[in-house]
Amino acid sequence: MVITDDQLTASTSSSHQKPIEVVVTTQAGPTSQLNAPLYSPSESIDSAIARSSRSSVDSGTSSDPARAQPGHFVIVAIDFGTTFSGYAFSFTRDPDSIHMMRKWEGGDPGVINQKTPTSLLLTPEGKFHSFGFSARDNFHDLDPQEAKKWLYFEKFKMTLHYRSDLNSETMLKASNGKRVPALEVFAHALRFFKEHALQELSDQSSTKFLNEDVRWVLTVPAIWRAHAKQFMRQAAYDAGLAASTYPEQLLIALEPEAASIYVRRLRMHQLIPDRPFKQTTLTPSKRSSRSQSLTEHPGMDRVSDEFRTGTRYMVVDCGGGTVDITVHEMESRYGNLIELYKATGGPYGSVGVDLEFEKLLINIFGADFIEAFKYKRPAGWVDLMIAFESRKRAANPWKSTPLNVSLPFSFIDYHKKFRGHQVESAIRRYGDKDVRWSSQGMLRLMPEAMLRLFQPTLDRIKQSVGDVLNNPKVRDVRYIFLVGGFSESGLLQSEIRKEFGHLTKVIIPQDVALTILKGAVLFGLDPTVVKVRSSRLTYGVGVLNRFIHGKHPKDKLIVKDGIEWCTDVFDKFAIVDQSIALGDTVLRSYTPARVGQKCSIINIYCSEAKDCTFISEASVKKCGTMCMDLTEVQYQQNLGRRREIQTRMQFGDTEIKVSALDVATGKCVRASIDFLNK
Numbered sequence: 001m002v003i004t005d006d007q008l009t010a011s012t013s014s015s016h017q018k019p020i021e022v023v024v025t026t027q028a029g030p031t032s033q034l035n036a037p038l039y040s041p042s043e044s045i046d047s048a049i050a051r052s053s054r055s056s057v058d059s060g061t062s063s064d065p066a067r068a069q070p071g072h073f074v075i076v077a078i079d080f081g082t083t084f085s086g087y088a089f090s091f092t093r094d095p096d097s098i099h100m101m102r103k104w105e106g107g108d109p110g111v112i113n114q115k116t117p118t119s120l121l122l123t124p125e126g127k128f129h130s131f132g133f134s135a136r137d138n139f140h141d142l143d144p145q146e147a148k149k150w151l152y153f154e155k156f157k158m159t160l161h162y163r164s165d166l167n168s169e170t171m172l173k174a175s176n177g178k179r180v181p182a183l184e185v186f187a188h189a190l191r192f193f194k195e196h197a198l199q200e201l202s203d204q205s206s207t208k209f210l211n212e213d214v215r216w217v218l219t220v221p222a223i224w225r226a227h228a229k230q231f232m233r234q235a236a237y238d239a240g241l242a243a244s245t246y247p248e249q250l251l252i253a254l255e256p257e258a259a260s261i262y263v264r265r266l267r268m269h270q271l272i273p274d275r276p277f278k279q280t281t282l283t284p285s286k287r288s289s290r291s292q293s294l295t296e297h298p299g300m301d302r303v304s305d306e307f308r309t310g311t312r313y314m315v316v317d318c319g320g321g322t323v324d325i326t327v328h329e330m331e332s333r334y335g336n337l338i339e340l341y342k343a344t345g346g347p348y349g350s351v352g353v354d355l356e357f358e359k360l361l362i363n364i365f366g367a368d369f370i371e372a373f374k375y376k377r378p379a380g381w382v383d384l385m386i387a388f389e390s391r392k393r394a395a396n397p398w399k400s401t402p403l404n405v406s407l408p409f410s411f412i413d414y415h416k417k418f419r420g421h422q423v424e425s426a427i428r429r430y431g432d433k434d435v436r437w438s439s440q441g442m443l444r445l446m447p448e449a450m451l452r453l454f455q456p457t458l459d460r461i462k463q464s465v466g467d468v469l470n471n472p473k474v475r476d477v478r479y480i481f482l483v484g485g486f487s488e489s490g491l492l493q494s495e496i497r498k499e500f501g502h503l504t505k506v507i508i509p510q511d512v513a514l515t516i517l518k519g520a521v522l523f524g525l526d527p528t529v530v531k532v533r534s535s536r537l538t539y540g541v542g543v544l545n546r547f548i549h550g551k552h553p554k555d556k557l558i559v560k561d562g563i564e565w566c567t568d569v570f571d572k573f574a575i576v577d578q579s580i581a582l583g584d585t586v587l588r589s590y591t592p593a594r595v596g597q598k599c600s601i602i603n604i605y606c607s608e609a610k611d612c613t614f615i616s617e618a619s620v621k622k623c624g625t626m627c628m629d630l631t632e633v634q635y636q637q638n639l640g641r642r643r644e645i646q647t648r649m650q651f652g653d654t655e656i657k658v659s660a661l662d663v664a665t666g667k668c669v670r671a672s673i674d675f676l677n678k
Helices: 043-051 133-141 156-162 182-205 226-239 255-263 284-292 351-365 367-376 378-394 409-419 423-430 447-469 490-500 512-525
Strands: 020-026 074-079 084-091 119-122 128-131 151-154 171-173 179-181 214-220 250-254 312-318 323-330 337-346 403-406 435-438 442-445 477-483 505-507 530-534 538-546 557-560 563-574 579-581 585-592 599-607 620-629 645-650 657-662 667-674
Touching: 074 182, 074 512, 084 182, 084 512, 119 133, 119 182, 128 133, 128 182, 133 151, 133 378, 151 378, 156 182, 156 226, 171 182, 179 182, 182 214, 182 226, 214 226, 214 255, 214 512, 226 250, 226 620, 250 255, 250 512, 255 312, 255 323, 255 337, 255 477, 255 512, 312 447, 323 447, 337 447, 351 367, 351 378, 351 423, 351 447, 367 378, 367 409, 378 403, 378 409, 378 447, 409 423, 423 435, 442 447, 447 490, 477 490, 477 512, 490 505, 585 599, 620 645, 645 667
Parallel strands: 074 214, 214 250, 312 477, 337 530, 477 505
Antiparallel strands: 020 585, 074 084, 119 128, 119 151, 171 179, 312 323, 323 337, 403 442, 435 442, 530 579, 538 563, 538 599, 557 563, 585 645, 599 620, 620 667, 645 657, 657 667
């Protein structure tokens, strides 16, 4: 039996009252690490939970025992990207057919419209106006003075990665500088996809589709922490995709996992060859040699034909904002997966190239001018970045001609008014032979200049991949799957193959930007395909253990009822890099110290370190709270008997889940983990 200190508390519903101690009872010894054998619930607990209609609760949600679980006729996956977003769906009666949404209004000449820009336009009053190409085009068409009043957002997803203090009150800045609650912005975007998808489904089937007919899948980077995942879930609730009373209608899929699920189903002709050919006409003999280069073994048709139990491969998901790297192993011939190493990566997506381009503009024209232009001509800045986006996509290692970025008239005109001289003069004074001016109003970038814009981001990606391959846990990786929207870049493909092609086979799908979206649909059809995941962090709570002289620091000694205790002990539930199977459970028992207590709140801590001992260490941070609502459970207080609430926590899914049971009554207790408002 372990008694909690002030860091592990059960409190009344009033936040102003002093925290109340609770008693924590472990089921197998004094520690709580998720090692085999795990702390599995007893048969009586499983039976009681099975009898109850209450389901396990996702982080930030609550459950309703009276709510029936409806069936779903279709899986709709939303790939909410930093730069581009889209959705795909599959009917459960025909799971082998995945349908892409391609009918987006607007679009850029020469750019495929399989996705739409992650751009949102709100009216000056904060009401939804449009999303995607429509938002971008409508904002562009506004009068410059009128545009200052409208709220335009783009590439706002990265806020969830960078903000360590992310919570439900976090604000986002629109292009005009005004701030709007981030939850509202994300909810507007997700509501757009919900309504668009339901309308598309109804149009295709000639039957009115309702939201309860759909199971939604929302993709997030695997490197995101729990509070960012919960933020997306809450935004989806606010958008009406699902409700906290039935959280299972919404699944959170990890982007590299989704890509991994899909890419193994590809046929060999759906891959980009190891040695891509220039855009020239191929003779029949060259076509034959090109086709033959896609497969090492004649007769192999699918990528998975080369896979066996124990085959290991890496997925490198390069998106607009982040790069996610995971390593999977085939568990069995049925295609189940084991994650060998925790998801890693960082903010090394294609946005990094945009930032380098902005730095180039600042070096040429001055930071004061660029900032003023963004504010005074926000639509003009959008036009400029659109022009750069198309040139960025056209860059490849075999291109020897310049890439011309069209400067909007508003840029040229405002620069003349701001500086008193022409744009051409500023470019000439910059003095870079690889950055020139075209009389047609173009900023002319030689291939060397464009490569310099890419290089910092490419170097970070290669460093991250190399670090994982050099990890002792990751050996015998036979394949690298390069996926994600940024992986369409010929420069990135060339760099990855040049750096790692001699170590392992690099596989790149032709529809590289859609692998995550299609894989997310497959994940929705079978969320159990990944059987084992690695914990990204160490999780636990703070408790009191018996004080051992000579082992515990003296400053951790406290005395309660004549007994010496060591305070701030980090009782670990899961450890960083630890392999956790789907369904593995950590069981704890909590006993409220006061009769009639309405709510118990327990602080959750996390760390990137394995060997942390106390929650007061610098590496340990409070990351959330677990709340048990005791108001709905009828409990007859027996004289001299303390109430026992057993909690069951699961760390092997894409989200951390918790459920709770009142041992005396056999009834489930509403329980949730809140990482967003800790």
